[in-house]
Amino acid sequence: MTDRRNFLKSSSLLIGGLWLSPNIAAARARIAPSDQVRVALIGCRNMGFGILKHHLALPDVRCIALCDVDQNVLEEKLGEIEAATGTRPEGFQDFRKVLERQDIDAVIIGTPDHWHCLIAVAACQAGKDVYVEKPMANSIGECDLIQQAGKRFDRVIQVGQQQRSGQAFIESRDLVKSGHLGKIRKVNIWSNFNYGLGNEKVPNSAVPKGVDYGFWLGPAPQRDFNSNRFHGSWRHFWDYGGGLMSDWGVHLLDMAIWVEENPSAPSRVLTYARNVNTENRDRDTFDTMNVLFSKKDFLINYDMNGGLQTGPYEKPYGIAYVGEKGTLVVNRGGYEIYPEWDGTANAPKCEAKKLEGTKESHNLHVANFVDCIKTRKQTVCPPEAGRIAALHAHIPNIAARVGAEELLWDDAKREFVGNKAANALIWPDYREPWVLPKL
Template sequence: MQATRRAFLLGGAAAIAGTKLTEARTFASRPWGVAPSDRIAVGVIGCNGMGYSDLTSLLKLPEVECVALCDVDRNVLERRAQDVEQTTGTKPALYEDFRRILDDDNIDAVVIGTPDHWHCLQMVMACEAGKDVYVEKPMANSIEECRIMVAAAKRYDRVVQVGQWQRSGVHWDDAIKFLRSGKLGRIRTARAWAYMDWLPDIPNIPDEPTPAGVNYDMWLGPAPLRPFNRNRFHFNFRWFWDYAGGLMTDWGVHLIDIVLYGMDVTAPRSIIASGGKFAYPDDAEETPDTLQAIYEYEDFTMIWEHAVGIGLGPFQRDHGVAFIGNEGTLVIDRAKWEVFPETGTRNSAPYYKMEPVPTQRVRPGAAG
């Protein structure tokens, strides 16, 4: 039996997230097994980077019809429109102003794939317009903004999901079940890390005129006004405080979330952090390329660390999460998880190693 529109909206965001776990596939025509009246009309706001990843996931869902695209870069917008038409045979409406999508009463839901500094305002306005929302991570750039977004979802009774897609992965869930089985003993420390050897330095280049086809004022939105600089635009927005929080909010938001999920905790009692620009001290980026943070909880400590220009992290992995207990340590990344028994203990956890899941290895920032 086909899902109703409302039921799909309640569960469909998880389906969108789940499609990220399969191998990337080329666009191809697909059968339409869902009546037009039961399809969810979706508009995508921000079609580059993660917005593009979300769009490709949407196009694999027969319950969804992508009816509108919005992007401030006309070059990006036209390429994504071709993808939609090639896949579905229909042409989406194209906008550079996201408010046009929100004004369309025929659109049920929106995907927000814009840079981080736009998330709060666009999500709140979408809820106010009666749209359900899938908003990319991080949810926002401050706790205050996050609270405003939660209040908006409740006030307007909207279905909202943040793009923490790792929670939709079967092997993540299996690892958490093992963690909660108690076989690791008491967890004293949890570690999460991202060592990104592939990230280059960002040269200091002069400002320049805005490229043709780019609505730069709309791209800036609530951020401070400043001249256009291509090294702050598109993918590189992540490394500048006006728009984002660097690797902490790019990868940390995913991996720290697994610790919070596994340990069933929320806010820590205290946090201390230390870091700086140690890999590329003279390049253009503003956020730390090297950072360690310690989160103190009631009965365990969480440690986050990231480093640019280094690829060998803890447990021989460039990214991952480790739950360190009295009887063993569980280590998990996006490919697999395994358990290392604690030597010298009578009740050590059994060794376990799963086969890697069949996913493409993708550039961390591009598919985060």
């Protein structure tokens, strides 16, 4: 843990948002081609492009290609990269053309969730390492395929659950694992965000000029174009994502799983889900969910509220590790320990600690990925960790969709116990001509 923390600290000094810095360009010019890591981005809006920028803040990384089915986005991002680095990557609308290039070492997958599996598996087959955004895939079965592909083709895979690289979460995990809070009874998690309501309904419209909408849909069902199902808000529909549960839920649940003695898939899940706000809202997913995961080490309680912005400890989102000696509350801004009081000793049962002002950790997560490409070591968030976290989001979503308050999951058999409707949602039905990868 000490070596890793030192690496993260040194990396943060090097790449703290300096992707446009002349110092980076000068350092890049001194690195031999044989020591360079050549990357391509597939899915260029928002998070995908942000992750690419963190890659380019490292002097030993080059961007070789960009790929997006929206020609408008593609041209914009090609121009930004050229302005920042002096070199214009090659642009593509078909990810398969990207993977044919032999000069690409790794791909970043920033597409909607329903594309993650097809692209990640194909990238592994093509000999590329993979940085894939969370959740690792849009279904339980597809998560397995990505994990199998990484192992079979000996690829480095980093899942974009970047909190594993964040100082506040690393220190919190260390404190919990060290016994500072005593025995952990439960982990309370909450996420309250306005965007969880989805957008207001709008009519279908023509496909925007420059967009290959059929390719954007890919393996998802054919539907008329609607802006609510496209850029920025696609995650509110089961065809492409899992709503607030698979967006923020994966991040936060991963931090509860991370402190388990032996992190594992959930075996028994109790779910309450409703759409409380239905007024003119366009979504498949739920705005209100409470989920209980009965784990071997402790209980995980997840509370989700789309359309709300306040929560416990005056935080819209967070994690509370509840121990017998105290409770540690953490989010991306830092953590604080609230000790229990020992009336007999007239003293707190543990030392109060506080960390404030911590920042996002995407840059450190990217630095870990690039380091692992070179060393061939396991990443901070390897496929198995991504799979387990995704299961904690997908199982409650499946329960809500089939109206099951309780689901039992047999991880060895990769199936639900006694629920045919739930088992039917383990794998997606791909639209022709796309087919599930076979390994």
